[in-house]
Amino acid sequence: MQSERNVMEDPPPELAAVEPSADTTVTELFKAHRLGLVRFAFLLVGDQETAEDIVQDAFAAVHHRWRRLADHDQLLPYLRTVVLNGCRAVHRRRAIARRFGVEREVPFWSAEVQALLGETRREVFSAVRDLSRRQREAVVLRYYLDLSEAETAAVMGVSRGTVKSTVSRALSALAVKLEEGR
Secondary structure, rough: OOHHHHHHHHHHHHHHHOOOHHHHHHHHHHHHHHHHHHHHHHHHOOOHHHHHHHHHHHHHHHHHHHHHHHHHHHHHHHHHHHHHHHHHHHHHHHHHHHHOOOOOOOOOOHHHHHHOOOOOHHHHHHHHHHHHHHHHHHHEEEHHHHHHHHHHHHHHHHHHHHHHHHHHHHHHHHHHHHHHHO
């Protein structure tokens, strides 16, 4: 009987392994940065539901790996990298599906999105969406999330010089694309 009572009083091992500070820290981080990360993912994948799933998975990964993360002060950059990698995985899965003839319609311009965005913003979003994957990532990280070149390079896993040249080419392409639309 004694052992049964201890089992009932002790939390399950997966819950006991999580420090209380992990719950608090991840919850605060979630409240402060979830929307920005969802917008970031949305700009890269063009689908709100998928963007929300990617961000949710990123926060779950941080919580799950809490004890193995070396620097808890660098959680936001880590989350950005996890979200970026999640977006890349979505693009890989979509490319594989296209190779097998399964074309998925991405609900990019829903009525809800159109109501929220003006025509000019839609043109800019459309132009950004037409950039190459790397250029889109660099522009969104650098200007939408307002990260420095060094922070952008860290999230993308490239050098600072690569970020500079990629952003420069992307801005040139955007200027041409937006000028054509006029």
